[in-house]
Amino acid sequence: MANILSWRRKSRSSADDILNSHLPDLYRMAFRLSGNQADSEDLIQELAAKFLSKPNQLDKLDSPQTWLKRSLYNLFVDGYRRTKLQPVTFSTITSADDTDFTDQLVDSAAGPADQAQNEQLQQQLQTALESLPVNQRDLVILHDVEGMSLTELENILQEPLGTLKSRLHRARKSLRFFLVDATF
Amino acid sequence: MNCDICDNQLDNWLDGELSAVQLKAFEDHLDSCARCQAEAKRAQRIIAALSQLSAPKMPEALPILLGAPIKKRSGALQFGIAASLLCLAITGALFLDRSSNAPFSDDDGVKQQWVSLTFAEAKDVTFALSSLSTMNDAVLTLELPDGVQLAGYPDQRELRWTASLQKGDNRLTLPLIANKDNLNTELVLRIEHSGKHQIMRIGIQADTHSYPAGATLRATRGFTA
């Protein structure tokens, strides 16, 4: 009995370690998907509860990181997205002048004025992202924003590479379309 | 290479996945085709901007919270405006969510979130504002675009009032009238609280669009302000 307990404690602690090492990435992913801090924290809490409840299955996971990301995504889609009310978003962005959106991208060493412009730009990007169909939006967020490879996403989203590629193609095209009209 | 092939390879190019031979052919085409070059540059800049979108750092207390029982926290100023679709207050709101079967959203299409008004006819439009926490004395500002009136207040272009928002769903019903036909404009609702704000824009069309069956609840006539 004592042995089992100590083994369990050990497993639990190694699960904690694994979880903690991935936590910053997972939190950022949750934030990208949900768009706000409170919901990201809820998602991470649910994920942790799920993960830590099965410490003895850890050995069976091919890659804890993939498992964690896939589970996080599933929690988001199955639980969160279905039950939470989501922000209304719009596909129309209007503005006064005719400047090309992409001409206004500023580099990171920007001054205050540029920074304000950069914030506006970030807002425009967010709006454009929110205007995509949800599965395109998720893919762009995970691939282009979070930098996950399509091969990795095959396992996380559980969809074939070809499907992801054509979805990405459509998504990026739509973004260019939204943002070409997005003059400000 | 022609422009179609170039377009097909654009994503692989952006992701750095073209072979040396493909890359050469791709870049040769860009050198000779201003249109594809402009598109590729635009795409590249957008991808670069996406990769730089900011996200907050994980709260330091998060690892500590993980052992705690799951609860919904409050405190953050987070609005979702849950729905902006037209409906009669009596019939209840037609909510739009972001799940894949949401009305007005087809899987590969562009989401359209519009309120449809009928020319010269008042219609109750209900907004559901979903707040994660109670917000006392939030300031709401409504900007009406040209061609859209609040029934009973024809000259009012902007409305500002203070309201307390409950945690959860809050409904705001406005009697709107389009006084121009072929309207295609937007209504702006701004909510301010504790030095933060959120702006919502809702597209408004009058009388020119037919929506997919079942996606829209038509308002009845005879609204009186």
Ligand SMILES: [Zn+2]
């Ligand atoms: Zn070309």
